[in-house]
Amino acid sequence: MNKDKYVLITGACINTGVAIVEKFASEGRNVVFTGRNAEKVHGSEKSYREKFPHVKILGYHIDSLIDEKTVDEEAVKIMFEDMDSKGIFVETLVLNAADQGLDMEIFKNPLTDFMRVINTNMVWNYCLSEHGAKRMKENGGGNIIFVNSNTAYRAIPNRIAYSASKGGQLGMMRAMALDLGKYNIRVNAVLPGMIVTERWEKNPDFYANVPSRFTPLGDVALGSDVADAVWYFAVHARNTTGAELVVDGGNTIQLYPIINE
Numbered sequence: 001m002n003k004d005k006y007v008l009i010t011g012a013c014i015n016t017g018v019a020i021v022e023k024f025a026s027e028g029r030n031v032v033f034t035g036r037n038a039e040k041v042h043g044s045e046k047s048y049r050e051k052f053p054h055v056k057i058l059g060y061h062i063d064s065l066i067d068e069k070t071v072d073e074e075a076v077k078i079m080f081e082d083m084d085s086k087g088i089f090v091e092t093l094v095l096n097a098a099d100q101g102l103d104m105e106i107f108k109n110p111l112t113d114f115m116r117v118i119n120t121n122m123v124w125n126y127c128l129s130e131h132g133a134k135r136m137k138e139n140g141g142g143n144i145i146f147v148n149s150n151t152a153y154r155a156i157p158n159r160i161a162y163s164a165s166k167g168g169q170l171g172m173m174r175a176m177a178l179d180l181g182k183y184n185i186r187v188n189a190v191l192p193g194m195i196v197t198e199r200w201e202k203n204p205d206f207y208a209n210v211p212s213r214f215t216p217l218g219d220v221a222l223g224s225d226v227a228d229a230v231w232y233f234a235v236h237a238r239n240t241t242g243a244e245l246v247v248d249g250g251n252t253i254q255l256y257p258i259i260n261e
Helices: 015-026 038-051 073-085 111-138 160-183 198-202 204-209 223-236
Strands: 004-009 030-035 057-061 065-067 088-095 142-147 185-192 244-247
Touching: 004 015, 015 030, 015 038, 015 223, 030 038, 030 088, 038 057, 065 111, 073 088, 073 111, 088 111, 088 223, 111 142, 111 160, 111 185, 142 160, 142 223, 160 185, 185 223, 198 204, 223 244
Parallel strands: 004 030, 004 088, 030 057, 088 142, 142 185, 185 244
Antiparallel strands: none
């Protein structure tokens, strides 16, 4: 059976995930996306199909974990088998969903909170990559793109688990790029900094003065900026694997933000 090529984007009901879906769909690519809330997945699927009637769009409700200690591998298996039955080949896998690990303080939070973040951001993404790469191997190649973070290199307060997961994710990305290259599978990562999201829009006073908004370029990323970087790796970076593309207005290059009075 001839299979239709799709991009699979995780965490695509809000914020940056929406921008990535819209980028690929606007360029004529068929899209599969996931979300943790069944109602939001259904609503987003309807909205995407109305906005992009010229491409095929399919949404899946899937949770990353059964509990803090256990990745839901069976749910990933079932999702990929369902796509197989529908003749869908995921040529591009965009690993956007993440546990932000907000407000996790050492000495206060239980160990299971740390485990939850690591399992979601590393183990679950490995599971998705393994199932996706198996099919890419069978179909002549493909590419995997991690939406990572500049906090892999620059720590911020009370986010130990998140920074650890993003640092580990980059090591995993490079190792996967090495092992999968012989199958014509490219593996790369986009590293955003601060992004304008719903949290930004709901807390304008806080984000007006947060240090990470004072970038060398004087601006922070939109979701569309991250989507453009993902698109670059998916479509234009034919001979690039194991690479990182930072999208943070230059924050990573400065020792400290320069805040004008």
